[in-house]
Amino acid sequence: xxxLTQSPTTMAASPGEKVTLTCRAxxxxxxxxxxxxxxxxxxxxxxxxxxxxxxxxxxxxxxSGSGTSYSLIISSMETEDIATYYCQQCCSTLTFGxxxxxxxx
Amino acid sequence: xxxLQQSGAELGKPGTSVKLSCKVSGYNIRSTYMHWVNQRPxxxxxxxxxxxxxxGNTIYAEKFKSKATLTADTSSNTAYMQLSQLKSDDxxxxxxxxxxxxxxxxxxxxxxxxx
Numbered sequence: 448x449x450x451l452t453q454s455p456t457t458m459a460a461s462p463g464e465k466v467t468l469t470c471r472a473x474x475x476x477x478x479x480x481x482x483x484x485x486x487x488x489x490x491x492x493x494x495x496x497x498x499x500x501x502x503x504x505x506x507x508x509x510x511s512g513s514g515t516s517y518s519l520i521i522s523s524m525e526t527e528d529i530a531t532y533y534c535q536q537c538c539s540t541l542t543f544g545x546x547x548x549x550x551x552x
Numbered sequence: 553x554x555x556l557q558q559s560g561a562e563l564g565k566p567g568t569s570v571k572l573s574c575k576v577s578g579y580n581i582r583s584t585y586m587h588w589v590n591q592r593p594x595x596x597x598x599x600x601x602x603x604x605x606x607x608g609n610t611i612y613a614e615k616f617k618s619k620a621t622l623t624a625d626t627s628s629n630t631a632y633m634q635l636s637q638l639k640s641d642d643x644x645x646x647x648x649x650x651x652x653x654x655x656x657x658x659x660x661x662x663x664x665x666x667x
Contacts (some may be wrong), residue, residue, distance in 0.1 A: 480653040482597070489647060489655070489658065490589075490597060490647070490649075490657055491556070492653050495653040501653075502614065508605070524653075535597075535654070537653075538652065539611060540599070541602075543596060544596070
């Protein structure tokens, strides 16, 4: 089974700072999806197909990558971006990464 | 509007079973796979498996093959997951979700295993 490793586990960013979250796969995958989860809430689809923003996602978010290395990038951190972000690969079976908790500095 | 409404919190004793439901409105579940995901307290998301409600075919993550049983009732547009031989380690929030990527999620059902 493919294992997804996210880094860092936790990070703090200042408002306006650029943020890069990384997801590495143990084997090459075709694309990556990302989910945002806030405390006490269900996960929300955030980025799909590596770089497509889900409905309602601010355009300060972007996604990139290929093969075994993928990134979620926030061009300018905002308070509302505080959450845990999970990467996910598919497709006959699904795997989630362990998550990156993003905090405000 | 697509909505997934999950059943209420469950308290189960060790060794017993619980059956969770996920009722879908605004979308015919015959047209999609229904997935189940859990989240242990303070931990990340873990995929349990998925069912194709159109034919009942299922795929499970290896560690859940003897723990979870997925079914679906297309007449009521509802998916179900039974968890058997409950242990304290099964205490978690269980989510149903659908479409790939997982664009729609239920609100989650808290299962607490305690004697």
